Amino acid sequence: MRDDAPLREPSYLILTSLAAGPRHGYAVIEDVREISAGRVVIGVGTLYTAIDRLRADGLIEVDREEVVDSRLRRYYRLSDDGTRRLAAETERLTRHAAAARARLNASGRAALGGGPA
Numbered sequence: 709m710r711d712d713a714p715l716r717e718p719s720y721l722i723l724t725s726l727a728a729g730p731r732h733g734y735a736v737i738e739d740v741r742e743i744s745a746g747r748v749v750i751g752v753g754t755l756y757t758a759i760d761r762l763r764a765d766g767l768i769e770v771d772r773e774e775v776v777d778s779r780l781r782r783y784y785r786l787s788d789d790g791t792r793r794l795a796a797e798t799e800r801l802t803r804h805a806a807a808a809r810a811r812l813n814a815s816g817r818a819a820l821g822g823g824p825a
Contacts, residue, residue: 714797716758724740727786730771769787770785
């Protein structure tokens with residue numbers, strides 16, 4: 709993945725979840741659902757495909773493993789590169805949202821969106 713390429717929404721939300729600290733897969737799924745107010749629900753297959761890609765890109769790493777109910781539970785954490793990438797992507801999204809908000813406000817169309825301007 710290019711450092712300047714936008715992150716896919718599931719990847720962005722996974723990194724956002726891990727910014728709060730190490731989590732195992734199911735906890736990431738639940739946290740992404742909470743972060744997105746239920747709009748984004750990541751399936752197990754999607755999660756682990758994204759985790760494999762994020763690990764290969766050096767954005768996350770294994771924090772630890774433990775056995776719970778005879779099953780291996782792997783915890784993931786942001787790497788330093790992942791922290792930088794999440795911060796850069798958040799800044800990019802913030803700039804884009806600010807530009808859109810300013811143009812909507814200037815055109816008097818902000819109220820059409822139904823949300824705060």
